[in-house]
Amino acid sequence: MQKDIQNSNAPSGANGYSNTTATLALAKASFRSIMRSPSAVVFTLAFPLIFILVFGFLGGGGTHIDVGITPGSDVNNPVIGMMEKTGMIRLVKDKTKAEFDKLLEKGNVDAMIDVHRKVNAPAYSVNVVYTSASRDKGGILKSVLNNLFYDKTLKPSVAEIRESTITGREYKTIDFILPGQLGFSLLSTGVFGTAFVFLSLRQTLVIKRFFATPVKRSSIVIGEGIARIGFALIGALFIILLGHFFFGFTLIHGAVTVVNMLLLATLGVIVFMGFGFIISGIAKNESMIPPISNIVTLPQFLLSGTFFSIEAFPNWLQPISRALPLTYLNDAMRKVAFEGLGLWDVKFQIMILLIWGIGIYAVAVKVFKWE
Amino acid sequence: METPKAIISVKNLVKKYDDFVAVQGLSFDVYEHEIFGLLGPNGAGKTTTLEIIETLRDKTSGEITVDGFSVDKQAQEIKQIIGVQLQAAGYYPNLNLVELIELFAGLYGADIKPMEMLEKVNLQDKAKAKYKALSGGQKQRFSIATTLINQPKIIFLDEPTTGLDPQARRNLWDLITEIRNAGTTVVITTHYMDEAEQLCDRVAFVERGEIIALDTPDNLIDQLVNSGFERKKEVKKANLEDVFINLTGKEWRE
Numbered sequence: 001m002q003k004d005i006q007n008s009n010a011p012s013g014a015n016g017y018s019n020t021t022a023t024l025a026l027a028k029a030s031f032r033s034i035m036r037s038p039s040a041v042v043f044t045l046a047f048p049l050i051f052i053l054v055f056g057f058l059g060g061g062g063t064h065i066d067v068g069i070t071p072g073s074d075v076n077n078p079v080i081g082m083m084e085k086t087g088m089i090r091l092v093k094d095k096t097k098a099e100f101d102k103l104l105e106k107g108n109v110d111a112m113i114d115v116h117r118k119v120n121a122p123a124y125s126v127n128v129v130y131t132s133a134s135r136d137k138g139g140i141l142k143s144v145l146n147n148l149f150y151d152k153t154l155k156p157s158v159a160e161i162r163e164s165t166i167t168g169r170e171y172k173t174i175d176f177i178l179p180g181q182l183g184f185s186l187l188s189t190g191v192f193g194t195a196f197v198f199l200s201l202r203q204t205l206v207i208k209r210f211f212a213t214p215v216k217r218s219s220i221v222i223g224e225g226i227a228r229i230g231f232a233l234i235g236a237l238f239i240i241l242l243g244h245f246f247f248g249f250t251l252i253h254g255a256v257t258v259v260n261m262l263l264l265a266t267l268g269v270i271v272f273m274g275f276g277f278i279i280s281g282i283a284k285n286e287s288m289i290p291p292i293s294n295i296v297t298l299p300q301f302l303l304s305g306t307f308f309s310i311e312a313f314p315n316w317l318q319p320i321s322r323a324l325p326l327t328y329l330n331d332a333m334r335k336v337a338f339e340g341l342g343l344w345d346v347k348f349q350i351m352i353l354l355i356w357g358i359g360i361y362a363v364a365v366k367v368f369k370w371e
Numbered sequence: 372m373e374t375p376k377a378i379i380s381v382k383n384l385v386k387k388y389d390d391f392v393a394v395q396g397l398s399f400d401v402y403e404h405e406i407f408g409l410l411g412p413n414g415a416g417k418t419t420t421l422e423i424i425e426t427l428r429d430k431t432s433g434e435i436t437v438d439g440f441s442v443d444k445q446a447q448e449i450k451q452i453i454g455v456q457l458q459a460a461g462y463y464p465n466l467n468l469v470e471l472i473e474l475f476a477g478l479y480g481a482d483i484k485p486m487e488m489l490e491k492v493n494l495q496d497k498a499k500a501k502y503k504a505l506s507g508g509q510k511q512r513f514s515i516a517t518t519l520i521n522q523p524k525i526i527f528l529d530e531p532t533t534g535l536d537p538q539a540r541r542n543l544w545d546l547i548t549e550i551r552n553a554g555t556t557v558v559i560t561t562h563y564m565d566e567a568e569q570l571c572d573r574v575a576f577v578e579r580g581e582i583i584a585l586d587t588p589d590n591l592i593d594q595l596v597n598s599g600f601e602r603k604k605e606v607k608k609a610n611l612e613d614v615f616i617n618l619t620g621k622e623w624r625e
């Protein structure tokens with residue numbers, strides 16, 4: 001009744017209507033609705049978790065061992081020749097000592113080898129440095145070398161093998177897989193979720209009913225956005241914590257790393273939601289959403305380093321990979337999580353995401369439909 | 372009787388959809404605290420007219436004021452003092468009735484208790500149900516509840532009884548009458564004449580976008596009778612609907 005009296009007395013214009021209240025009411029409603037929608041939960045959580053489980057248990061796929069040859073090492077000797085023949089060992093040459101040290105520390109090379117002819121003797125001395133960042137592969141290399149050492153043809157020429165281990169960070173499969181899955185989860189939530197919601201709100205005339213209230217269009221978009229981002233962040237946090245506590249996902253700076261990852265996730269979802277707005281505008285009905293969304297998500301799923309490092313792709317594919325926004329989100333996530341970089345250190349990746357965001361929203365504003 | 376005050380005034384309203392003229396120069400006033408009926412067959416232009424007054428569609432030409440506010444310049448003010456039931460509208464998916472009412476309370480900036488709103492339309496037992504799970508009559512009652520959230524001066528009901536069974540229809544008439552008795556002006560569209568005769572203080576007949584008659588149901592009937600009209604068959608004291616209601620009972624069925 002209070003309200004009525006106010007209304008009749010107010011001249012015109014503002015009589016206490018709050019856009020914030022309206023926006024938050026929408027965010028709350030939308031969030032409740034998302035939490036009860038099976039498809040949203042499946043896309044955001046179940047899907048990435050399955051991949052994380054699979055890869056978490058399978059461990060690192062095709063085994064090859066990257067062995068760096070210490071600068072100054074003898075290269076034309078039977079030891080290195082035999083190592084090459086195993087087919088399992090990839091030799092990494094032509095890098096400086098400093099570069100090798102970094103690679104070794106991160107586990108990007110699994111060991112360093114240094115071979116020298118012993119003074120006054122025909123035999124060689126082999127010096128191997130392993131890294132704790134890659135214990136599994138170090139172990140394999142060790143047994144390979146032991147076999148070589150006892151190999152009859154080599155035996156006379158190898159005098160000794162000296163081994164040592166440096167401590168580096170252990171880079172596990174999960175450290176690669178989890179950020180990729182997280183990125184993909186954000187992409188699906190942003191694209192599918194947003195596209196479905198806005199198309200269905202438009203088609204079922206929910207939005208039309210909203211327009212009969214004093215709510216602003218911006219409140220509708222922002223309210224939905226808040227709910228979607230909130231949901232995506234809860235999903236992200238869940239994935240990160242599960243990965244950390246059950247699969248040993250590396251969080252170098254602990255909580256700070258998590259916060260940085262969530263900030264990146266927020267930027268990611270906002271950018272990806274733009275695709276969703278566009279798709280909701282061009283799709284004529286709900287059955288058109290999955291195919292159109294897949295055009296956006298599948299290439300990124302495959303080419304943005306979700307499963308494999310994009311360096312593993314053929315050269316002609318790499319420029320495509322490097323054009324996709326998810327590539328940069330994944331990249332930034334990995335750098336922040338594993339290498340412990342701050343957000344400022346991944347400013348290049350953030351900038352590319354922002355450029356994508358501006359482009360996407362420029363299109364979204366043009367093609368988005370309210371009715 | 373004192374002269375009634377017009378709360379809605381429509382003058383020469385024209386609406387074209389491309390070349391098609393859906394509304395051709397409508398003029399009428401709706402008085403404060405009355406139940407005003409727009410009657411006419413499907414496609415007559417009732418929904419179009421209503422939605423233009425509700426500021427949901429643009430008009431081609433004409434002048435409309437709602438409680439002194441112009442639809443052209445003061446749409447926002449109008450939205451705050453009206454309640455709207457659309458002929459076809461959905462509600463936010465996956466939410467129950469209480470949550471939907473909370474959402475609308477937020478959208479209107481109204482401070483209400485959701486359960487009280489549901490009680491007004493006798494849906495308190497369905498508080499935790501989803502809109503989709505309601506019967507036709509319950510859906511319409513819920514829609515009416517959402518129109519009352521901002522304590523509006525006027526509510527617009529677009530064919531609220533279409534598709535309902537006789538009990539649900541009568542039940543809705545009672546509800547609408549209560550709302551009017553509480554001081555709210557009601558604008559309703561229907562193509563059931565018995566409903567208009569029972570419910571409306573004044574009715575306008577709309578045909579192909581034009582008003583062909585506007586008066587109280589009594590006056591319209593009297594005019595016809597005075598012109599010498601007679602029903603072919605002697606009217607009995609009851610009709611088949613009365614029999615149906617009498618046999619099945621008047622209580623709510625949902």
Ligand SMILES: Nc1ncnc2c1ncn2[C@@H]1O[C@H](COP(=O)(O)OP(=O)(O)O)[C@@H](O)[C@H]1O
Binds near residue numbers: 414415416418
């Ligand atoms: N958005 C629209 N575009 C084109 N024609 C429309 C549109 N809405 C309604 N019409 C046409 O305008 C006429 C009046 O429609 P409407 O106002 O819905 O009638 P009623 O509510 O009386 O059944 C109909 O012929 C309908 O086909």
Ligand SMILES: [Mg+2]
Binds near residue numbers: 529
């Ligand atoms: Mg209609």
